[in-house]
Amino acid sequence: MKVARTGDWTGKENVPFSDDVTIGLKTDGTIFRWNKLAEEIFEYPAIEAVGENVSLLFSKKNFQKETEALEKAKAGNTARLEIDCKTKSGKQKFISFFAFPIFNEEGEVVGISKLAYDLSLQKEAEEKQAALEAIVNFSNDAVISKTLDGIITSWNPAATTLFGYTEEEALGQHISLIIPKDSLVEEELILENLQKGQKIDHFETIRMAKDGTEKPVSLTIFPTFNKNGDITGASKIVKDISYKDRDDEKQATLAAIVSSSDDAIISKTLKGIITSWNDAARRMFGYTEEEAIGKHISLIIPKERLAEETKIINSITRGEKIDHFETERIAKDGTRRYISLTVSPIKNSRGKIIGASKVARDISLRLEAEKQRDLYTQRLQELNKYKDEFMVMASHELKTPLTVIMANLQLLQEMMENDENAIFVEKAVKQVDKLSELVGNLLDVSKIQAGKLAFKPTDFDLNELLNEVANNLQQTTKDQKIIYKDKGAKLIVHADRERIEQVIVNIINNAIKYSRKPGDIVVNAGNKNRTITVNITDKGIGIPTKDLENIFLRFYRVSGSASSFSGSGIGLYISSEIIKHHGGKIWAESNVGKGSVFHFSLPAANKPK
Ligand code: ADP
Numbered sequence: 001m002k003v004a005r006t007g008d009w010t011g012k013e014n015v016p017f018s019d020d021v022t023i024g025l026k027t028d029g030t031i032f033r034w035n036k037l038a039e040e041i042f043e044y045p046a047i048e049a050v051g052e053n054v055s056l057l058f059s060k061k062n063f064q065k066e067t068e069a070l071e072k073a074k075a076g077n078t079a080r081l082e083i084d085c086k087t088k089s090g091k092q093k094f095i096s097f098f099a100f101p102i103f104n105e106e107g108e109v110v111g112i113s114k115l116a117y118d119l120s121l122q123k124e125a126e127e128k129q130a131a132l133e134a135i136v137n138f139s140n141d142a143v144i145s146k147t148l149d150g151i152i153t154s155w156n157p158a159a160t161t162l163f164g165y166t167e168e169e170a171l172g173q174h175i176s177l178i179i180p181k182d183s184l185v186e187e188e189l190i191l192e193n194l195q196k197g198q199k200i201d202h203f204e205t206i207r208m209a210k211d212g213t214e215k216p217v218s219l220t221i222f223p224t225f226n227k228n229g230d231i232t233g234a235s236k237i238v239k240d241i242s243y244k245d246r247d248d249e250k251q252a253t254l255a256a257i258v259s260s261s262d263d264a265i266i267s268k269t270l271k272g273i274i275t276s277w278n279d280a281a282r283r284m285f286g287y288t289e290e291e292a293i294g295k296h297i298s299l300i301i302p303k304e305r306l307a308e309e310t311k312i313i314n315s316i317t318r319g320e321k322i323d324h325f326e327t328e329r330i331a332k333d334g335t336r337r338y339i340s341l342t343v344s345p346i347k348n349s350r351g352k353i354i355g356a357s358k359v360a361r362d363i364s365l366r367l368e369a370e371k372q373r374d375l376y377t378q379r380l381q382e383l384n385k386y387k388d389e390f391m392v393m394a395s396h397e398l399k400t401p402l403t404v405i406m407a408n409l410q411l412l413q414e415m416m417e418n419d420e421n422a423i424f425v426e427k428a429v430k431q432v433d434k435l436s437e438l439v440g441n442l443l444d445v446s447k448i449q450a451g452k453l454a455f456k457p458t459d460f461d462l463n464e465l466l467n468e469v470a471n472n473l474q475q476t477t478k479d480q481k482i483i484y485k486d487k488g489a490k491l492i493v494h495a496d497r498e499r500i501e502q503v504i505v506n507i508i509n510n511a512i513k514y515s516r517k518p519g520d521i522v523v524n525a526g527n528k529n530r531t532i533t534v535n536i537t538d539k540g541i542g543i544p545t546k547d548l549e550n551i552f553l554r555f556y557r558v559s560g561s562a563s564s565f566s567g568s569g570i571g572l573y574i575s576s577e578i579i580k581h582h583g584g585k586i587w588a589e590s591n592v593g594k595g596s597v598f599h600f601s602l603p604a605a606n607k608p609k
Contacts, residue, residue: 021116024102027074027109029054029067041095041118043088054114057085066097073099073112082119094123142217142238145224148195150175150187153233162217162240164210178207180214194223194234204241216241264339264360267346270313272297275355284339284362286332300329302336316345316356326363338364392446398439406432441570445554448577455496455581459605462491462500462532466525469504477512480538484523491525491532494605499578503586504534506571507598511538513565519595533601542592551588552576575600 021041024033031054034046042049042057049056054070055063062083069079079099084092095116102111136143142159146152155170163170163178170177179187183205193200200221206214221236258265264281268274277292285292285300292299301309308327315322322343329337339360346355409429416422447453463486470484493500511521519539526533543551547558557569572586579586579600590596 021118023054023114023116025054025070025112025114027111029070031056032111033113038116041087041093041116042085043091048088058083059086069097069099070112073101074109076101076103076109092120093118094120139237141240143235144170144175144238145233145235146175147233148191148231150191152177154235159238162209162215162238163207169210178209180206180208183207190219190221190234194221195231197223197231199223207238261359264362265357266292266297266360267355267357268297269355270317270353272309272313274299276357281360284331284337284360285329291332300331302328302330312341312343313356316343317353319345319353321345329360337362338367388446388449391442392450395439395442395446398435399443402432402436402439406436438568441568441574444574445570448574453577453581455499457494457496457582459492459494460497462493462525462534462602463487463489465497465501466504466523466534469501469508470523473505473508473512479518480512480515480521481518482508482521482523484525487526489527491527492605493532493582493602495582495602496578500582500602503575503578503600504536506575507536507600510571511536511540511596511598513567514538514562514596515540527604530604531601532604533599535597535599537595537597539595542594543588543590543596544592545590548588548590552586 021037022033022035023031023038026032031049031052034044034049038049039045044052044056054066058066062085065081065083069081072079078101079097081097081099083095083097085095087093096119098115100113100115101109102113104110136154136156139156139158142162143154143156144152144159145154152170152173152175155165155167157167159170160166165173165177175187176184186205190200190203200219203219203221205217205219207217209215218239218241219236220239221234223231224233224235226232258276258278261278261280264284265276265278266274266281267276274292274295274297277287277289281292282288287295287299297309298306305327312322312325322341325341325343327339327341329339331337337360340363341358341360343356343358345353346357348354406429409425409432412425413422413429416425444453466484467486470482474482508521508523515538517539521539522537524535524537541561543558543562544560547556550556551558552572552575554573555569556573557563557567576586579602582602584600584602586598586600588596588598
């Protein structure tokens, strides 16, 4: 469109569209015309605007666009531009400009006529609408609107998430879609309120999802109006409070745990200000909750331990937990409390560390018990030492007179060789023999305790020793037959022969002793992978399983029927110490009432090079 103007084109006459904002520009952008509406919209009176450059209305960046539009008009075309302008008072206005070239009679462009339309209000309304839509769309709460008849007219994505119906499924449906039958009456009350133009705030009730699950919700409902102010419907914000219920429950459970805990639970800020204080803290430190909250934690820290707090806070700030740190705190009455502290960082919902929670366990009783236990252990060790010393002393003291008695009895025996009373001396010799053995064993135990049991190892044939012992011991019993299954192979070990003999004698003697009826005692021995193992099987009374692992302990004797046999409970202890000393093993298997098998093993001696 070409708009040709003739005559005084700077005058007020002949200006088209005078009902619009009209601005006349020279080709260099100087304003030469500025009508009343331009004054209103841009706030510059004509007297100020005329003579100024049109750049007056634009920011630098926008003026670039304006220049392009002007160039287009100067080239004889109509240009259209929607752009932000600034008014005299600095307000932003969104303006739609049309720029027309003004031609002189020669058809040259001598100016530009601009028409302007203020779109600010429209833009603002559009933006507002878009913002509202965004809020509704991105809201975590369901937002639903409905007519006064209850027909759903809007349904946001959160409503879909909460109730399971899509927007398409919900729109046009009656709101009773999500109201449980027994709550339908609520809807009438809600409508009544709405019709009176009243808002309903945080009304907690139950709504129903598509899959039939009940949803605890909090409703906020407000009427919507048309332009004339008539109520046309309602919008409701539906907040899912099932989490709130759960959170409330959790909170209540935690609060109950904290208040009933026997451990003091205290929380504080990173600056050390106490923010919570449970009942156990009151009992432990004597301050009430009111007295403690708001105070610095140094309230309960002994002066000489104040540095600990800095260390604790430093660890907490780094996000580190402090576990079972044993320390002292001071109660209101000045008494010391021995505690085990566990301190953990408290984080806010964004994960930032905002404080520390400490759990303090009173360990005064435990420390006292530990002290007592240490004292008892010490006392016990002392008494044990006295007992060991006594045993050493007693067995030594017994040994000398016993040797003298034995020597004299043997003399007597020789002198009474054919005497009919010799039998009494023989009996006495037997008993003294037993006594000597017991004293010898007691001495061995003492030596083992003191680590002084001496060994004289030599290479010898265990096969030979077993034959010898079996034969000798057979002389002492008529009821039991001792059978050594000699395989004829040499079983050379490097060990103290006398001590190993002591072990075999002890085991075979036990086999003889712990039998109530005649039976065979079978001895077997063999060499496998350079380990020589000896097994001694009896058909005696047997040993209950629970006792098997204890019979090698010092002074241990099986209770019950076994206790009717005389003994001291040290033979197997000495045997096991002897075997262990030689790098071997000793163990037993047994069946109560059927018999037992005792095993011991020794490493075979190195072959002579
Ligand atoms: P004791 O002098 O009591 O025999 P030991 O140390 O030799 O002491 O044996 C410990 C305990 O093991 C015995 O009191 C006995 O109860 C049990 N015991 C040892 N050997 C046998 C066995 N062959 N049969 C049954 N019980 C046995």
